[in-house]
Amino acid sequence: MAKKTYDLLFKLLLIGDSGVGKTCILFRFSDDAFNTTFISTIGIDFKIKTIELHGKKIKLQIWDTAGQERFHTITTSYYRGAMGIMLVYDITSPKTFDNIAKWLRNIDEHANEDVEKMILGNKCDMEEKRMVSKERGEAIAREHGIRFFETSAKNNINIERSFMELAEAILNKTPSRDTSTNHTNVHVSQSSGHSSKCC
Amino acid sequence: MAAYRARIKEFHDVLNEDQINLKRLKSMCFNGIPDEPGSVRALCWKLILNYLPLSPSKFLSFLEKQRKLYSSFIQEMIVNPGKQHFGKSGKIDVTFEDHPLNPNPDSQWVAYFKDNDVLVQIDKDVRRLCPDIGFFQRATEFPCQDVVNAAEMETLRKRVDCSVLQSHTVMKNRQGAYNWKSSKKSTVEYDLLPDGKEAHWEVVERILFIYAKLNPGLAYVQGMNEIIGPIYYIFASDSEREWSEHAECDAFFCFTNLMSEIRDNFIKSLDDSAHGIGNMMMQLMNRLQLHDPDVGSLMVTQDLKPQYFSFRWLTLLLSQEFPMPDVIRVWDSLFADSKRFDFLIDVCLAMLLLIRDDLLKNDFSSNMKLLQRYPVFDIHLVLSEAVRLQKS
C-alpha cells in the first residue's frame, strides 16, 4: 500500500500591504534564511512545508499574495479555500497598520466564515524606527478576537511560533478521524529557541 | 563564426539603408538579434518599438526633439516641484496653513504627497531590481545633471527619505504618545551613492515616476519595473556613448510605446475585458486543451488555475521566469512579432508542453513549484517550439 507522506493538509494565506515582509516571513519559515533581495510579488507565490504537531504530519500549503491594490482581484480568489490567514503589517509603517482594518473586511467578504486568523506586526527588529506600539497591535487583535505576534523575519523572531500556533488552532477544530486522539488541551509544541522574547 | 559574422553584416546592411525596411528588420529580429558588443540590439529595439523614424538621416533631429521633451518633463515634474518644496518637507510645522493634514483639497501639499506615495512604492521596487546581475546597483556614467546639480531642491531621494519621516511626524501629532527618537539616523537602510552620483536604479525610478505623472489613470503598478528594467539595461550598455548617454530618455519613450500595447494587463478593471489579462490566460488554457488534452484536463482536475502562474508570465512578458540574457532573447522575438503578443501566448504554451511529462507525473504541490520556478531550459528550444506552435 502506498504510504501517505502526511496526515492532514492545511491551506494558509499571507496577506497585507506591499513591503511589509510577507515573502520574507514565508522564506524564513520554509527555508530558515533571510534574503533582502526579494522582488515584489506579482500575483501569487506558493510554498509547502510539512510540520509535525501532536504526532501528526501536517502539510502546510502556504500562499503568499501580492500586496498592491492592482492584484486584489487575483488574490481574493484564494481566500475561499484558506483555512488560516495571516495578516501582516510593518511596525515601522503606521499606514500598513491602519490598513489591517481593510484587510479584515476583505477576509469577511471573501473567506470562509470559520477561517483562523492571526495578526503579525513584522520587522520588530527595527525598534528604533518603531511607529506602531505593541499595545496597539494587541488592542486591535483583542477587539477582533484574533491571535497576535510581533515578528522579525530578519532576526527570526516568532516566525516558526506563529505558524505553529496557527496550525495548532486549525488542528484543534479539525474533526479528527482518529477517535483515540488525545490532543485536546495539549500544549503548543514550544519550538525552543524561536520564542525569544525580543519584541 | 563566419555565419555569425554574416548575420551581423546582414543587420548592419539593413540598418544602413536610407529607408529601413521594417518588415525585413522585424523578421530578422524575430530570429534573435546578435549579441555583438556594439549597439545593434539597442538600435533594433528602438526601431521595432516604433520609437525611431525609419530613415537614419532623420535620427538626429528626431532625437534632439525627444530629448528636449524628456528634459522638460524632468524640469516640470521633478525640478520645479522640488524647488517649491525645498526645505519644507523635512520640518513640518503643524500650525502651518498648508501642511499635509490640511483637509483643504486645493492644498499644494495634497498633490505633492500623493506623488510621494507613488514614489515610495516605486522606490521599494526599483531598489530590488534584478539583483542577479548587479547592474542596477552600480553608478551610471551619466547622472541627470538637472537633478544632481540643482541647488535648493528636493530630489527624489530626499522626497523618499522625507515621506518616511513625514508619516512619523504625523503619527506623533495624532497619537501624542509616540516619540520619534531617531530623526538623525538615516531612514533608508540601502546605501545611497554619494551626492553627485546616481545608481542605475535611481534612473529607472525617475523614468517610472515621470511615466506615473504623465499617466495618472494608471500611475505605477508593480511589475512595470520589470518591464522597464531590461529595456534600460540594453540602452545603457550601448557601447556607443552618444547612445548610452541618452539611455534614460530613449528608454522612457520606448517603455511608453510598449506600455501603450500592454497597459491593459496592469489595469484591474480590465481583467475580464477582451484585451485584459483574463482573456489572455483563457486563450492560453484553450490552446493547451487543443494541443495537449491530457495536460489540459490535468490543469482542471488538479485545479492548477492559470492565475497561479501565467498571470505573472503574461503580465511581465516572462521577465521573471528566465535569466536576463534569455529574457532579452525572448523579447527580440516578442517585439519583432507582427501580432506582437500573440507570440507571447505561443511561448507560454511551449513552456507548458516542454514540461508536460513532469506535469502529468506530479501532484499539485510539485506542479505548482515547477510552474512558479520554471526549470532551466535552453531558451532556443523554448522559442523553436513556440514557432512551431505559432504556425500550427
Ligand SMILES: Nc1nc2c(ncn2[C@@H]2O[C@H](COP(=O)(O)OP(=O)(O)OP(=O)(O)O)[C@@H](O)[C@H]2O)c(=O)[nH]1
Ligand atoms: N528589518 C527588517 N526588514 C524586513 C523584515 N522582513 C522584510 N523586510 C524587508 O522588507 C522589504 C519587503 O519585504 P517583502 O517580503 O518582499 O515584502 P512583501 O510583503 O512580500 O511585499 P509584496 O510582495 O510587494 O506584497 C524587503 O526589503 C525586506 O528586506 C524584517 O523582519 N526586518
Ligand SMILES: [Mg+2]
Ligand atoms: Mg511578496
